Amino acid sequence: MSETPLLEASELTRRFRSRQGVMSAVDRVSFRLMRGEHLGIVGASGxxxxxxxxxxxxxxxxxxxxxxxxxxxVTNLGERALRPLRRRIQSVSQNPYASLFPNKSIGQNIVEPMLLHRMGSPKERMDSAMRLMRQVGVPSEQFYAFPHEISGGQQQRIAIARALALHPELLILDEAVSSLDVSIQAQILHLLVELQGQYSLTYLFVSHNLAVVRMICTQVAVMFLGRIVELGPVSEIFSHPAHPYTQALLAAVPDFSSARPAGADVPQEVDSEPEPPSPYRLPSGCRYRTLCPIATQRCESEEPQLRTVGAGQHAACHYSGGAEAEPDPARTEREGVR
Ligand SMILES: Nc1ncnc2c1ncn2[C@@H]1O[C@H](COP(=O)(O)OP(=O)(O)O)[C@@H](O)[C@H]1O
Ligand SMILES: [Mg+2]
Known part of the structure; x- marks a missing residue:
């Protein structure tokens, strides 16, 4: 018997309708996030x-x-039934300033959710807020400072402290360090790693930055136009990406250029990047095929589904290893023998 995931998405789909038509921003997305694991969701903007x-x-x-x-x-739970869940799931967003109450002190910002959920006495809430401030590296003497009086990095630390105030199980971070300077980013990332263990947290960590995901996450889901194209342990995917899109993403990051298929030529200068398809007019079959260097006729007619290609590793590509893959001599040559 396997353990119950803390969070599970099953065939999640979200369509949007606009003047341009109907598109699926999220298309049949499934994943399981176990307690104490950290799932990174990566992919281009959109x-x-x-x-x-x-x-x-x-x-x-x-x-x-x-x-x-x-x-x-919990898909269809009403707001009332959702309330306990809202406490167990907290989030940190990209823009710390916008997420804080500008006219409340930073200490009061951390106290606020505890007040809302009627946790503790006023003294306990204040002590707890002070403790959290120290924990995230903001001196508790700053309790009465206002959000606009502290730096962006400090604001994000306060947003994190506030998210922790309710002792959540799951922390959802959407581009939580993306707006910060690189040096500040590194500090906040170290803090996030520290907190994972201290608070027994599980992270759902959304980022377009693969290097950051590798630092924070144990699992990664790679998205392309609403679909998960590759899913699995960070250790597997970052060392031998199976999907051509993941390979392209990793090859674009200097740190990971070793993940590039051996012998593959990386163009020094790309004159005109091929345009990704419009989400309103997806190509038939595989939606990555118009950008894919190894696409064949089969990719035009048949949409690849996620299937196992390695230890816990899944890819939605007809030609990514695994039992069902058809041998492709050209590709074998490019990748070398592993
Ligand atoms: N409320 C909305 N109405 C219409 N389209 C939307 C809405 N929210 C998001 N989208 C579209 O859905 C796609 C995915 O958006 P998003 O989830 O924000 O992507 P990402 O976070 O990966 O950049 C984009 O094409 C975006 O324009
Ligand atoms: Mg986004």
Missing amino acids: SGKSTVAKLVQRLLPATEGHIYYSGRD
């Missing part, structure tokens, strides 16, 4: 990462599919 984050927090209704929390189907 691939549906934030929509997944909003769907699992029930901030946006799903068009189809299900969300399970600790094994319970």
Whole structure:
């Protein structure tokens, strides 16, 4: 018998209608996030990462599919029934200043959620806020400072402290360090790693930055135009990405250029990047095929589904290893023998 995931998405779909037509921002997305694991969701802008984050927090209704929390189907729970869940799931967003009450002191900002959920006495809440401030590296003497009086990095530390105030199980971080200077980013990332263990947290970590995901996460889901194209342990995917899109993403990051298929030529200068398809007019079959260097006729006619290609590793590509893959001599040569 396997353990129950803390969070599970099953065939989650979210469609949006606009003047341009109907598109699926998130298309049949499934994953299981176990307690104490940390799932990174990566992909280009517009691939549906934030929509997944909003769907699992029930901030946006799903068009189809299900969300399970600790094994319970929470897809259609009413606001009242959701309240205890809202405490167990907290989030940190990209813009710390916008997420704080500007006219409340930073200490009061941390106290606020405890007040809302009627936790502790006024003294206990204040002590708890002071403790959290120290924990995230903001001196508690700053309790009465206002958000605009502290730096962006400090503001993000306070946003994190506030998210922790209710002792959540799941922390959802959507581009939580993306707006910060690189040196500040590193500090906040170290803090996030420290807190994972201290608070027994599980992270759902959305980022377009692969290096950051490798530092924080144990699992990674790679999204392309609403679909998960690759899913599995960070250790597997970062060392031998199976999907051509993951390979392209990793090859674009200097740190990971070793993940590039051996012998593959990386163009020094790309004159005109091929345009990704419009989400309103997806190609038939595999939606990555118009950008894919190894696409064949089969990719035009048949949409690849996620299937096992390695230890816990899944890829949605007809030609990514695994038992069903057809041998492709050209590709074998490019990748070398592993
Ligand atoms: N409320 C909305 N109405 C219409 N389209 C939306 C809405 N929210 C997101 N989208 C579209 O859904 C796609 C995915 O968006 P998003 O989840 O924000 O991507 P990401 O976070 O990966 O950049 C984008 O094409 C975006 O334009
Ligand atoms: Mg986003």
